[in-house]
Amino acid sequence: MRELLLFNTLTRKKEVFIPIESGKVRMYCCGPTVYNYQHIGNLRTFFFEDILRRVLEINGYAVTHVLNITDVGHLISDEDEGDDKMELGAKRENKSVWEIAEYYTNVFKKDLERMHILPATHNPKATSYIHQQIAMVRCLEELGYTYVTGDGVYFDTSKFTGYGKLARLDIEGLEAGERVEFSVEKKNKTDFALWKFSPKDSQRQMEWESPWGKGFPGWHIECSAMSKALLGNNFDIHCGGVDHIPVHHTNEIAQSEACNREKFVNYWLHGEFLLETDGKMSKSKGEFLTLQYLMDKGFHPMHYRYFLMNTHYRKKLNFSFEALDGARTSFERLKNRILTLKDNEKERKVDNSNIEKYLSSFFSKINDDLNVTEALALLWEMLKDNALNPVEKIEIAFEMDKVFGFGLKDIEHEDEVLDVPDEVMQIAGQRMEAKNQQDYKKADDLRNQLSAMGWKVIDTKDGFKLEKL
Numbered sequence: 014m015r016e017l018l019l020f021n022t023l024t025r026k027k028e029v030f031i032p033i034e035s036g037k038v039r040m041y042c043c044g045p046t047v048y049n050y051q052h053i054g055n056l057r058t059f060f061f062e063d064i065l066r067r068v069l070e071i072n073g074y075a076v077t078h079v080l081n082i083t084d085v086g087h088l089i090s091d092e093d094e095g096d097d098k099m100e101l102g103a104k105r106e107n108k109s110v111w112e113i114a115e116y117y118t119n120v121f122k123k124d125l126e127r128m129h130i131l132p133a134t135h136n137p138k139a140t141s142y143i144h145q146q147i148a149m150v151r152c153l154e155e156l157g158y159t160y161v162t163g164d165g166v167y168f169d170t171s172k173f174t175g176y177g178k179l180a181r182l183d184i185e186g187l188e189a190g191e192r193v194e195f196s197v198e199k200k201n202k203t204d205f206a207l208w209k210f211s212p213k214d215s216q217r218q219m220e221w222e223s224p225w226g227k228g229f230p231g232w233h234i235e236c237s238a239m240s241k242a243l244l245g246n247n248f249d250i251h252c253g254g255v256d257h258i259p260v261h262h263t264n265e266i267a268q269s270e271a272c273n274r275e276k277f278v279n280y281w282l283h284g285e286f287l288l289e290t291d292g293k294m295s296k297s298k299g300e301f302l303t304l305q306y307l308m309d310k311g312f313h314p315m316h317y318r319y320f321l322m323n324t325h326y327r328k329k330l331n332f333s334f335e336a337l338d339g340a341r342t343s344f345e346r347l348k349n350r351i352l353t354l355k356d357n358e359k360e361r362k363v364d365n366s367n368i369e370k371y372l373s374s375f376f377s378k379i380n381d382d383l384n385v386t387e388a389l390a391l392l393w394e395m396l397k398d399n400a401l402n403p404v405e406k407i408e409i410a411f412e413m414d415k416v417f418g419f420g421l422k423d424i425e426h427e428d429e430v431l432d433v434p435d436e437v438m439q440i441a442g443q444r445m446e447a448k449n450q451q452d453y454k455k456a457d458d459l460r461n462q463l464s465a466m467g468w469k470v471i472d473t474k475d476g477f478k479l480e481k482l
Contacts, residue, residue, distance in 0.1 A: 014073050017380045019065075019250075020327060022258060022281040023179055027382055030280065032249050038074045039248035040066065041240045041278075043257055044136070046083040047117035048102030051124060052301040053317065053332070054287035058254045060318065061284040061326035061383070063130040065252065067416045068379050079243050080133035082121075084114040084140050085219045086209070087232040091260045093165070093206040097229070100217060110218040114138075124304045127314040129418040137239045139230065143221050145238040146230045150207045150223075152272040162198035165209040166225050171201050173267045179281060180259040205264050206231035233264040237272075246273040255283045284326045290333075307337070309449055311442040311477070315419055316341040322385050322417070344419070350396055351410060351421050357403040364405065371395050371409050379416055388413065433479050437463065441470050445477055 017030040032038050042062045045051050059080075069076050089095035102113045118138075125132065139146075150166060153159050158173065159166050170176040170184075177184055184203060210228040211220045220227050240248065246269075253262060262281065269277040289302075307317055320340035324330040371391065378388040392413050396406060414421040433441075444459035463470050469480045 015376055015380055017068070017072055018382050019280055019282060020382045022283050023278075028280070032074065033247065033279065036074060038069050038076045038250065039079075039244040040069075040076060040250040040252065041079045041081075041236070041244055041248065042133070042251075043236060043253040043261065044081040044083060045117075045121050046087040046098050047114050047121060048087075048098040049117060050301075050303045050305075051121055052303055053307065054301075055254075056124060056128060056304060056317075057287045057321055057330065058252075058284045059125060059130055060128060060321050061282075062252045063128075063418065064326070064383050064385055064416065065250070065282065066131055067418060068383055071415050072376075072380070076134075077244065078131075078133045079135045079137065079240060081236060081239055082114075082118055082136055082138045083232065083235065084118070084138050085110075086139060086230045086235060088209075093209070093231065097217070097219070099219065103218060114140075127304060127308075128318055129315070129420055131418075135243050137243060139235040139239070140219065142235065142239050142242065143230065145242050146234045147208070147221075147223050149234060149238045149241070149268065149272055150225075150230075153207065153268060156271065158268075158271050159207060160200065161225060163210075164198075165206045165228065165231070167199065167204045168207055168264070168268055168271075169200055170203040170205070170267060173271050176203065176267050177263055179266055180263050182259065182263065205233060205260075207234050207268065233261055234268060236261070237265050237269040237277075241269070241273070247276050248278060250280045250282060251278040252282045252284070255285055258283055285329045288329050288331050302332070309442065309445045310334070311438045311445065312337060312341060313344075316344050318418065319344040319347075322389050325386055326383060347392075347396075347419070347421075348424050351407075351424055354396075354403045354407050354410075355424075358407055359404070361402045361404045363402075363408070367401055367405050368409055372412060375409075375413055385416065388416065392417070433468070437466060437468050437479065440466075441468075441477060441479060444470060448472075 014036075018027045019030050020026070021028045042059075045055060062080075066076050066078055085097065085099055087098045089098055089101065099110045099113060102117075103110045106113060108116075122132075122136075150159070153168065154166070158169055160169055161167070176182075182203070208223060208225055208228055208230055210226050211217050217229065220229050240251075251262065251265075266277050304314060304317065308314065316337060317340070320332075320337050321330070323336070323340070375388055375391055378384045378391060392410065395401065395409055398406075401409075411422055440459055440463055444456050444463070447453075447455040447459060460470055463479075464482065467482045469482050471478050471480065
């Protein structure tokens with residue numbers, strides 16, 4: 014197999030990837046807390062993990078990919094305080110927690126499908142692994158790593174040698190509130206909840222009996238228990254966003270290695286934030302951008318996927334509609350170029366040396382810590398190379414697209430998007446917004462306006478498309 018370099022957060026350097034089992038990769042990715050829609054910043058993380066999986070597979074590895082669904086136990090604060098996000102979601106929408114979980118899980122999976130993100134091998138739900146989580150807490154208790162407070166069972170981080178090694182935390186220098194709230198019942202600032210007791214003055218919708226009393230699992234324990242059940246004590250790759258490094262993943266390492274008494278994960282990979290003008294995109298701000306919102310504005314999910322390739326996954330990426338519009342233009346240009354090549358694809362002699370030259374360069378880029386940005390530039394360089402015939406270009410483009418995930422093989426003329434003026438696209442987006450808000454009069458007026466401008470708007474399952482009258 015070709016040499017593959019991955020940046021390991023644990024060692025802070027690129028390392029040659031060597032799987033535990035030859036030809037196979039076991040990979041765990043932290044999934045969504047399904048109490049609300051996922052914003053486009055969340056989707057950037059799942060996109061980077063999709064690129065990783067595609068790169069592994071094009072290199073010949075068989076990947077077992079676990080992407081969990083957090084449907085209980087994720088509190089609004091990393092300090093093990095506040096309400097469960099799922100309970101808050103249920104109150105917000107006047108539904109049961111189970112209804113909230115099912116609805117937003119289905120929306121999430123639909124977003125992944127629209128983004129051409131490959132489905133995981135397993136999508137375990139935290140609520141389906143309560144027994145395994147309790148078993149791991151009991152394991153830690155028997156080994157002397159836990160203590161009980163008035164609100165739950167806690168992990169004593171002072172007893173785990175090397176706690177904070179992933180984040181390189183300065184434990185001694187931490188002040189209360191910087192990492193965790195220091196309460197009188199916690200022995201150490203960094204101690205975290207393994208099991209939380211149900212509140213005495215109210216009843217939760219999700220709670221279970223345990224050896225320590227009725228309650229629910231802490232957020233961190235689910236990933237350790239589910240990854241152990243599905244991938245084993247030690248596996249190859251663990252992924253997530255950079256915000257998981259100092260708390261969630263640090264705690265996963267501590268509890269997993271303490272219980273299993275062996276190394277947890279060999280390679281840790283983390284994706285950087287998507288930034289708005291005022292900082293990191295976050296659901297806590299109330300208003301946030303979803304994939305559906307972009308589609309209502311007239312953008313296709315592939316326009317956003319193309320946009321995400323503008324920057325390496327370990328670099329922050331600034332979002333703007335101007336930049337997204339530029340990605341739309343480039344992607345539509347790419348589609349039209351592929352369609353032209355398909356129209357001119359005939360029986361022609363293929364020079365394998367030409368193909369190998371580009372694919373060799375392509376692999377050198379994607380195998381250098383998933384550098385799809387440079388790989389995409391190489392695709393355009395190849396498409397402009399007059400020394401290649403259409404058959405060679407198509408073969409190379411389709412092979413590269415196994416990583417890009419644009420679905421170039423499936424592009425047909427009926428899907429071709431015309432060069433639509435910005436004003437027309439803007440009006441079409443406004444019409445879609447009006448329709449979604451059930452303002453049908455406004456939607457009809459905007460449709461008539463488009464018609465007067467010489468354009469027909471057609472609703473599709475993914476939004477709309479425009480045709481010239």
